[in-house]
Amino acid sequence: MSKEVSKERSMIIQKEMITGLFKELSTAKETGKKVVYTFVPGNISELILSFGMLPVYPEINALQSGMRKKSSDYIREAEQHGHSEDVCTYVKCDVGMMLNGNIGPTGEKIPSPDLLLLSYTGCFTFLKWFETLERLYPGVPVALLHTPYQEAHKITPEMTAYMVKQLKEEVIPKMEQVSGNKYDEEKLKSILRNSSKVEESIIRIFDTTKHRPSPIDAYFAGVYYIGPINSGFRGTPEAVDYYSELYKEILERIDKKLGPITPEGEMEEERFRLVVEGPPNWTHFREFWKLFYDMGAVIVASSYTKVGGVYDMGFRVNPDKPLESLAEYCMNCYTNLNLQQRTELLSKCITDYHADGFLVNSIKSCNSFSAGQLMIMQQLERKLEIPTGFIESDLVDPRYFSYSNIKNRLESFFQMLEQRRMILTRQ
Amino acid sequence: MDNLKEIVARCEELAFDLSFTRAREWKSQGKDRVVVGHMPIYFPREIIHAANGLAVGILGGGDKKLIIKGDAYYQSYICHMPRSIIELALDRHFEDFDGFIFPSICDVIRNLSGMFQILGQGKFVKYLDFPQNFKSHVGGTFYRYELQTVLDEIFKLNGVAVTAERLNHSIGLFNLNRSLITQIYDLRQQFPWRMTAADLYHVVRAGYVIPVEEHNEILSSVLQLLSKENGAPMDKIRVLVMGAFCEQPPAGLIRTIELAGCYIVEDDFLLGARWIQGDVDTSTDDPLNAITEAYLVKSTFSSSVYDVGNPKEARLLKLIHERKVDGVIFAAPSFCDPALLDHPILQKECNDKQIRFISFLYSENTGQFKVIKEQVGTFSDSIKLWD
Ligand code: SF4
Ligand code: SF4
Numbered sequence: 001m002s003k004e005v006s007k008e009r010s011m012i013i014q015k016e017m018i019t020g021l022f023k024e025l026s027t028a029k030e031t032g033k034k035v036v037y038t039f040v041p042g043n044i045s046e047l048i049l050s051f052g053m054l055p056v057y058p059e060i061n062a063l064q065s066g067m068r069k070k071s072s073d074y075i076r077e078a079e080q081h082g083h084s085e086d087v088c089t090y091v092k093c094d095v096g097m098m099l100n101g102n103i104g105p106t107g108e109k110i111p112s113p114d115l116l117l118l119s120y121t122g123c124f125t126f127l128k129w130f131e132t133l134e135r136l137y138p139g140v141p142v143a144l145l146h147t148p149y150q151e152a153h154k155i156t157p158e159m160t161a162y163m164v165k166q167l168k169e170e171v172i173p174k175m176e177q178v179s180g181n182k183y184d185e186e187k188l189k190s191i192l193r194n195s196s197k198v199e200e201s202i203i204r205i206f207d208t209t210k211h212r213p214s215p216i217d218a219y220f221a222g223v224y225y226i227g228p229i230n231s232g233f234r235g236t237p238e239a240v241d242y243y244s245e246l247y248k249e250i251l252e253r254i255d256k257k258l259g260p261i262t263p264e265g266e267m268e269e270e271r272f273r274l275v276v277e278g279p280p281n282w283t284h285f286r287e288f289w290k291l292f293y294d295m296g297a298v299i300v301a302s303s304y305t306k307v308g309g310v311y312d313m314g315f316r317v318n319p320d321k322p323l324e325s326l327a328e329y330c331m332n333c334y335t336n337l338n339l340q341q342r343t344e345l346l347s348k349c350i351t352d353y354h355a356d357g358f359l360v361n362s363i364k365s366c367n368s369f370s371a372g373q374l375m376i377m378q379q380l381e382r383k384l385e386i387p388t389g390f391i392e393s394d395l396v397d398p399r400y401f402s403y404s405n406i407k408n409r410l411e412s413f414f415q416m417l418e419q420r421r422m423i424l425t426r427q
Numbered sequence: 428m429d430n431l432k433e434i435v436a437r438c439e440e441l442a443f444d445l446s447f448t449r450a451r452e453w454k455s456q457g458k459d460r461v462v463v464g465h466m467p468i469y470f471p472r473e474i475i476h477a478a479n480g481l482a483v484g485i486l487g488g489g490d491k492k493l494i495i496k497g498d499a500y501y502q503s504y505i506c507h508m509p510r511s512i513i514e515l516a517l518d519r520h521f522e523d524f525d526g527f528i529f530p531s532i533c534d535v536i537r538n539l540s541g542m543f544q545i546l547g548q549g550k551f552v553k554y555l556d557f558p559q560n561f562k563s564h565v566g567g568t569f570y571r572y573e574l575q576t577v578l579d580e581i582f583k584l585n586g587v588a589v590t591a592e593r594l595n596h597s598i599g600l601f602n603l604n605r606s607l608i609t610q611i612y613d614l615r616q617q618f619p620w621r622m623t624a625a626d627l628y629h630v631v632r633a634g635y636v637i638p639v640e641e642h643n644e645i646l647s648s649v650l651q652l653l654s655k656e657n658g659a660p661m662d663k664i665r666v667l668v669m670g671a672f673c674e675q676p677p678a679g680l681i682r683t684i685e686l687a688g689c690y691i692v693e694d695d696f697l698l699g700a701r702w703i704q705g706d707v708d709t710s711t712d713d714p715l716n717a718i719t720e721a722y723l724v725k726s727t728f729s730s731s732v733y734d735v736g737n738p739k740e741a742r743l744l745k746l747i748h749e750r751k752v753d754g755v756i757f758a759a760p761s762f763c764d765p766a767l768l769d770h771p772i773l774q775k776e777c778n779d780k781q782i783r784f785i786s787f788l789y790s791e792n793t794g795q796f797k798v799i800k801e802q803v804g805t806f807s808d809s810i811k812l813w814d
Contacts, residue, residue, distance in 0.1 A: 081771060082770060082771035082774050082775070083767075083768075083771055084759075084767040084768075084770065084788075086504070086761055086762045086763070086764075086767055086788070087764050087767045087768055088764060088768075091768065118733070120559075122534075123534060124531075124532070124533045124534050124537075124731075124764065124765065125534070125764050125768065127559070127733045128730070128764065128765060128768035128769065129768075130733075131733065131734065131739075131768070131769075131772065132768065132771070132772065134735075135772060135775075142735050144559055144560065144733060144735060146556075146558060146559040146560055146566075148556045148569070149531070149537060149554055149556055151537075151540060151553070151554035151556065152553075158568075158569065158572045159569075161568075161569075162558070162560075162565065162566075162568070162569035162572075165564070165565045165568075166560055166565055169562065169565055170560065170565070335534075338540070338541045338544070338554075339538055339541025339542060339544070339545060340541055340544055340545055342541075343545075362502055364502075364504045367505060367533065367534040367535050367538075367762075367764060368534040368538075370502055370504075370505065371501070371505055371509070371534055371535040371537075371538040371539070372538035372539070372541055372542055373502075374499065374500050374501065374502065375500055375541075375542050375545060379545065392502065
């Protein structure tokens with residue numbers, strides 16, 4: 001494996017985008033830009049942008065704190081303030097960060113919210129999280145957007161109508177009031193036009209894992225790829241550029257028959273192709289990833305990269321129906337799909353991307369993902385006769401990351417994959 | 428039945444009958460009768476009643492069901508109740524059930540609905556998405572649509588059309604049911620020694636598994652019996668128990684709290700039975716709308732409802748004052764995000780207003796109460812000593 005990692009142009013663009021956003025946020029109070037706190041799944045960033053406001057994603061802050069090894073102290077601080085050990089650690093990490101001055105990943109202070117946009121999609125904890133934030137920032141208005149769950153495997157016209165009414169009567173009026181700007185549908189449409197270009201690129205990018213070797217890792221590197229769409233850039237010209245540049249780079253890798261880039265350079269031999277369900281661990285992200293690339297395991301699809309929107313089942317925004325599109329986008333996020341839909345989607349990924357195995361990284365914090373995962377595993381095992389593996393960790397609480405435990409489990413899983421391969425070759 | 432002890436014993440038997448014998452019997456007595464299971468917290472059972480159905484509360488296996496298969500479906504850090512519900516399903520306890528309702532209260536219940544779909548339980552499985560928007564023409568319209576979906580499912584099974592007359596009648600029966608429970612709670616909070624909290628719990632819980640008409644008779648008898656003096660007050664503090672609205676505490680835990688020096692004068696154990704505060708209108712041509720409106724404007728506060736503009740800590744305080752509570756016990760199931768994420772908010776309010784509280788976790792099959800007994804005992808003693 002080559003140790004030289006040169007930065008690709010897409011990485012540079014992404015870094016500039018994120019740094020620029022945090023810079024803008026740090027001066028928001030002086031520039032008068034209004035700040036909206038919201039969540040990744042069902043993030044209607046196009047609407048926020050159309051009002052000229054800036055988004056902040058507490059989950060992203062939490063994961064960044066995890067990666068920067070700050071989460072442990074933050075979580076402890078929240079627990080000292082009465083939060084239980086048993087609940088989602090993202091919430092505690094975020095509360096702890098706020099209690100410590102709300103310093104963001106770039107070392108700059110993140111401004112307090114002017115609006116709490118509780119667009120809750122696929123997770124109830126979001127409700128509780130914002131009830132907590134509402135008390136930390138008294139007087140800040142809350143705009144609640146309830147996304148109905150796809151319980152009957154579909155989106156009905158009534159579900160869309162309910163969401164559109166909430167947008168019109170709850171969310172937009174509050175945005176108008178906070179930003180001082182009127183709702184501008186034409187502006188929203190033009191932002192959505194960019195979103196639809198981004199969606200196409202995302203699909204194409206994650207579809208390149210069909211190749212052997214796969215030119216990308218759709219989990220560990222995938223989380224970087226979805227960074228811009230999940231942090232407020234969907235619908236911006238920068239996002240359009242970023243994704244077309246990224247796609248170009250990936251095509252070059254395919255031409256050269258190169259495997260994915262890892263923190264230690266190019267992965268040279270692709271030995272196992274996996275589909276992974278569940279979020280990653282952030283506190284030991286590099287070590288975690290290394291356990292895979294050292295074994296030549298590449299992730300060809302992951303559910304986590306679909307948390308901020310599922311595009312591979314045909315959904316696309318329609319700029320001519322902007323509010324309906326935002327509603328359907330929210331309803332189509334991964335954790336808003338019912339268990340059967342999630343199983344079907346994973347099954348499609350396993351088949352389409354010729355995976356050798358299916359792995360669950362079960363997150364202690366996250367009932368939204370975790371409850372039902374064991375059943376998904378059983379279903380896939382039965383239906384596709386594919387080896388399945390199971391590991392447990394947490395998003396940002398290092399107390400729940402046991403390196404040796406995960407390593408042992410992964411080694412047995414890879415052995416199982418190896419044996420199966422030998423049997424299949426013999427047959 | 429005219430003896431409180433007998434009534435309570437019968438209710439206890441009914442409440443923990445995991446074979447749902449009474450519901451099966453009831454169903455067998457009519458061709459177009461349906462039985463629909465519903466999970467906590469709240470579900471408007473009136474609509475099932477009006478469709479010639481019996482809504483049966485599914486509250487887990489408690490400490491009565493050994494978990495053998497359920498653990499293979501849930502990781503260790505997920506609350507206990509869904510694994511006992513899966514165990515019950517796999518052991519065919521719900522064989523005669525026609526459908527299941529999963530009210531939206533958390534991600535575990537939500538995903539459990541998907542597991543029931545995959546397991547093919549019942550003839551329909553409905554996740555009921557309670558609106559978080561409380562405007563009639565926004566959240567109300569959506570909620571009404573959700574309720575209509577349930578009615579459509581039942582109509583497909585038994586062909587019973589729910590007329591306004593039928594639904595108004597059913598609403599009336601459930602109004603009476605809630606009113607009787609409220610009267611018992613009110614009376615008991617004045618004279619808590621007349622009936623233990625565990626006994627009251629069994630009486631209310633029995634109503635989850637039998638026809639409302641029968642439960643109303645039981646409640647009327649209980650109310651009458653409680654009106655007469657019985658027993659004598661003891662030197663106990665008055666507590667409110669909070670956080671136990673979904674996975675139920677074992678009856679032993681409720682008893683332990685009272686044995687350790689407390690009278691439980693308010694709780695959220697079976698909150699669904701008291702969810703709507705007051706009556707639902709029975710005089711309209713559009714009773715489904717009346718049920719919808721009642722949800723929008725007469726719901727109690729709970730961890731499953733976002734409280735924009737109506738902070739739950741203020742509502743808790745009001746309850747504390749109304750019930751003349753000396754202290755609060757925050758008792759939540761382990762790993763219950765909704766309950767546990769509320770606790771810092773509610774506890775801060777208690778701290779600010781100098782209301783004493785303690786908190787602990789339980790699971791429905793907790794069998795050892797020694798530590799809890801000591802904790803509650805110390806709590807009660809400290810309040811008696813210092814207040
Ligand atoms: S429970 Fe899961 S989806 Fe919800 S906030 Fe926590 S980590 Fe995110
Ligand atoms: S006990 Fe809590 S976490 Fe478990 S199903 Fe009930 S509400 Fe959800």
